[in-house]
Amino acid sequence: MMADTSRLKEQKDHGTAVFPCGLYEVEETCSWKGVKHHWHDEIEILYFGKGEFLLRINMETFRIQEECFYFINPGELHSIEPLTQGLESAVLFHPRILSFEHYDMAQTRLLQPLSKGGIRLPRYLAGASPTFARVRQEYMEILRIFHETGSFLSEEGQTVTENLSSQLFIRAGLLNMLAVFSSYSLLTEPEKEDDYRVEIIKSALDFIRSHYQEKIYIRDLAQQANMNEQYFCRFFKKALGKSPISYLNAYRIKQAIILLQTTDMAVMEICLDCGFYNLGNFLREFKKDTGLTPLQYRKHYVDGKS
Template sequence: MKTNTLKEKTVHGNAMFPLKIYSIIDSESTYSLSYHWHDEVEIIYVEEGEIIFNIDMKPIKVNANECLFINSHKLHSAYAINSIESIHHAIVFDMNILSSSIYDYCQSKYIDPLLNSTLSFPMLIDKTCLCGNNILTEIRGLIDIYYGKHQGWELSVKASLLKIISFIADQDKFIKNTSINLTSNDYKVERIKIILDYIYKNYKNKIYIDELAKEANMNSQYFCRFFKSLTGKSPISYINHYRIEKAAKLLQTQNYKVMEICFIVGFDNFSYFIKKFKEYKNCTPSEYKKMGPSQNYKVK
């Protein structure tokens, strides 16, 4: 079952160096990232504040000076915690960046297993142990190297990634994926992927609960309980939030009138749109438009 709408289409870096770092400064506690997945591995480092990340529907709070690994193909989202400003960095890279033309022990024991998912990175790193401290130090150094762009910085970045892998291997912290059978949670995640894919494709139109339940192969009553148990939101609340995020982006990047945006993103009642926008963004759409991107959150 395809869920291509959820797959991120962004190219991170380029063909010669498939790695990019995104540094997000959220001074208004409005940061929100919709559910998606990608082929690349992602390392999150929170410099200041706290952020909630959902990985395969499991919420994880990442505090200042902590890091999180998001493995390839993992469905994930993120959002700010109320009234807590934050700065975090997302290092997104294709594992092939570390592949060698020579098939050696490094390739066979670590890189290939990470590429074919028989090995996975641990999600949250314990910063109280020596291994965790070493990894955090290396990640901070990697970020500095990336933005410094000194001669040979690409070599230094690759060396840092390999060192991070070596620290994890040294403490035997890699997750070994030996079972080919879907667990109960895996099955639920696959169901949710199908439902979110449908929402992302059809959010501009009227979406009925019966339609979503049919996509999930469930009756409507059970579907609503199932959806809320995994996402923390009712289907309607989730759709409204997604539409508001789409509206916020249009307000920042396009020259549409507020009422036009209301209907573009799928609302059919202007007053309800204003109410929901204020609920999620703590201001009216017009106020949000005047703020400009720098007043909400910035991405380097």
């Protein structure tokens, strides 16, 4: 039986309750570690301006080396790994902000199916695409509006706007993009063949997040997916770019970092609480991930806050 994947789903809000649309940006000078695998109900427009990145969406991996757009549809599992410093931004919005009360052709054939997952945005637009310049123009106008009227509301650097005129301009820009996609027949029905495989990965990640404090063996994850251990390891690595054990250790280190930031627990306590039963192994994994020992990291974090 599949595990409930609701805990894997990203829980934070994008935008505000009344206008679920937000902007995230990474500048060239930023030291950014990327975004781990997650999914959400919003559509995400990813713009890569400069730099190299690895983008994973469901079962596919894309290497970004030039200016382009990628589009994440609701429910798609995805992650971003920066390979160099670069320029990247993302506009996330819930499809419902585009809908009309009036059930005209646009509402019934485009907006309603988009909101319910019946149609999807194109996977990506390269610079050579005939639609690229127009979409880029609309996107840059949306960024300009956020910059002029937005405010930062979260530690992740999300920009939102509560200005009425700005919200209308942003909605208009998104609708203009949708019109461009429609005019070039770039809106497609979702592919069903990958759904089951993606759900297996979501289930495995949810199991890790629910049981990371316990001893987890490959056989436990393989049983969740009804696969043998060898095939599951190949399947997992193909989907996420790392082995199940590497992902598990990285997730445990992430939880350890949170405890170092938010508690005064001793390092040994954190080691055990995060599922490491060998202090030496915990220290090696922590330094490999952060370049610091746990105590050095805590001091660095406290000094940075002060």
